Amino acid sequence: MEDYIPDIKSLIPQGPPFVLVDRWLGSAGPTARTGFRVTADHPLTAGGRLGVAGLVENMAQTAAAGAGYVARAAGGVLRSGAIVSISNLEISRLPKLGEELFTEITETARVADIVVISGRITCGESVIAMGEMKILMGV
Numbered sequence: 001m002e003d004y005i006p007d008i009k010s011l012i013p014q015g016p017p018f019v020l021v022d023r024w025l026g027s028a029g030p031t032a033r034t035g036f037r038v039t040a041d042h043p044l045t046a047g048g049r050l051g052v053a054g055l056v057e058n059m060a061q062t063a064a065a066g067a068g069y070v071a072r073a074a075g076g077v078l079r080s081g082a083i084v085s086i087s088n089l090e091i092s093r094l095p096k097l098g099e100e101l102f103t104e105i106t107e108t109a110r111v112a113d114i115v116v117i118s119g120r121i122t123c124g125e126s127v128i129a130m131g132e133m134k135i136l137m138g139v
Contacts (some may be wrong), residue, residue: 008034011068012061013080017043020058021065021103030107032066034058037100049094050101055129056086059119062103063135067115081135084114089131095123113137 005011005024012021020042023035036058038045044054060083068078095101102122109116114134121129 008065011065011072013064013078014061020054021061024065025102027066027069031104032062032069033102033104034062034065035100035102038095038097040097045097048097051094052091055091055121058101058103058121059105059131060133060135062105062119063115063117066105079138081137082139084134084136086131086133091129092126093128095128099123
């Protein structure tokens with residue numbers, strides 16, 4: 001699951017300042033992993049913490065990075081996507097500035113341009129967020 005990608009931004013359609021993944025940690029089959037350090041200058045931080053929208057977008061961008069990695073390996077192009085729905089979202093705490101998040105998503109289904117993923121974000125030894133989302137690709 002260790003694939004060297006020097007700049008994760010080459011795998012995602014999002015750009016600064018709205019990037020919520022900063023390190024590609026690899027993929028194996030339907031699973032992709034990224035890292036992200038929470039910084040004070042990110043627009044989705046407030047009160048010294050990354051907000052709920054940031055955690056959701058972090059999962060979505062991990063899915064985008066996984067899709068980008070597959071597209072890059074196949075010689076294809078990056079496709080943008082849009083979150084269609086979120087379900088079973090559980091957040092135990094919001095991460096503080098300076099903390100590093102490790103996010104893992106697994107594609108659980110695909111129907112045409114709709115991808116269903118299950119995601120989990122850990123910080124330190126704790127799972128701080130998990131949930132499922134449907135993403136429409138190619139928008």
